[in-house]
Amino acid sequence: MSAKLIKGTEIGEQILEEITAEVGKIKEERGIVPGLVTILVGENPASISYVTLKIKTAHRLGFKEVQDSQPVDISEEALLALIEKYNNDDSIHGILVQLPLPKHIDEKKVLNAIDPDKDVDGFHPVNVGRLMIGGDEVKFPPCTPAGIQELIVRSGVETSGAEVVVVGRSNIVGKPIANMMLQKGKGADATVTIVHTRTRNMAEHCKRADILIVAAGVPGLVKPEWIKPGACVIDVGVNRVGEKPSKNDPNKMVAILKGDVDFEAASEIAGFITPVPGGVGPMTITMLMRNTLRSMKFKLGI
Numbered sequence: 001m002s003a004k005l006i007k008g009t010e011i012g013e014q015i016l017e018e019i020t021a022e023v024g025k026i027k028e029e030r031g032i033v034p035g036l037v038t039i040l041v042g043e044n045p046a047s048i049s050y051v052t053l054k055i056k057t058a059h060r061l062g063f064k065e066v067q068d069s070q071p072v073d074i075s076e077e078a079l080l081a082l083i084e085k086y087n088n089d090d091s092i093h094g095i096l097v098q099l100p101l102p103k104h105i106d107e108k109k110v111l112n113a114i115d116p117d118k119d120v121d122g123f124h125p126v127n128v129g130r131l132m133i134g135g136d137e138v139k140f141p142p143c144t145p146a147g148i149q150e151l152i153v154r155s156g157v158e159t160s161g162a163e164v165v166v167v168g169r170s171n172i173v174g175k176p177i178a179n180m181m182l183q184k185g186k187g188a189d190a191t192v193t194i195v196h197t198r199t200r201n202m203a204e205h206c207k208r209a210d211i212l213i214v215a216a217g218v219p220g221l222v223k224p225e226w227i228k229p230g231a232c233v234i235d236v237g238v239n240r241v242g243e244k245p246s247k248n249d250p251n252k253m254v255a256i257l258k259g260d261v262d263f264e265a266a267s268e269i270a271g272f273i274t275p276v277p278g279g280v281g282p283m284t285i286t287m288l289m290r291n292t293l294r295s296m297k298f299k300l301g302i
């Protein structure tokens, strides 16, 4: 392997330590800590494990953390009232509603009810608009794209003037990361192309990329010959391709995860590459924590 491995686990840990230090300092000076509430509706096992991880991380950083679990048959009206309660709670700086929600609830209506100044996921239309404007307007960059940008910057990869190709145009990854790389300033100033299922000659676009960001959800989509020698390859894809016995408990099966890039072959050509798992994945929760801290700092005017 010739590419330098971009380890999200290590970079994420470094950022969590920075957040812990800042939280401790603000607490000492002002007696206030960031508050994060996660609202979980029902008992979907995957949602429970995501929420548990978020709450555990918030706790570790010294945040006030609230896990508000609601029954699967909660009415839309009651859920909206709950969000309003947290919108008006001064000790809460970030509100997160774990998706998916049960079918009788309008997800869009619920997400749009979150105060944009507490929308630490960055999905509210107001925050999407702020991200598009860029610069000082941006309050909460969405977590996975923010994590990608942080990995690139902290790995010392030059973005100014770079050709960035993004594979995928979803609202949670492709479109926001393309927009972020296009903005003026540090970690951006790139020339950006987005490719998707209707793109002609996808390989030709990818071959131009100094930074190739792949978020398609198709295992092994990007072939090694599509990669420019020395390029930085960020593989966002997380695909379950099978099962294997767990290292800790051989009687338990765990998922085999693969990215959207043929990792082994690509790492012989790329200059930098993220592994799956352990690349982009750990950055998402880290950035959620950073956004919650940002929210409190905006409120304090610091």
Ligand code: NAP
Residues within 6 Å of the ligand: 144, 167, 168, 169, 170, 171, 172, 173, 174, 195, 196, 197, 198, 202, 215, 216, 217, 218, 221, 236, 237, 238, 239, 280, 281, 282, 284
């Ligand atoms: P998504 O909403 O399904 O969007 C996938 C995008 O990829 C679409 O724009 C689609 O194009 C494009 N695409 C799919 N197949 C393609 C192909 N053969 N050629 C070109 N473009 C193709 O997915 P997402 O939510 O952005 O997630 C993408 C991947 O990232 C998934 O594996 C997901 O699990 C992973 N992910 C990881 C994290 C994390 O690590 N924290 C967070 C979010 C997502 P069209 O628009 O034309 O259909």
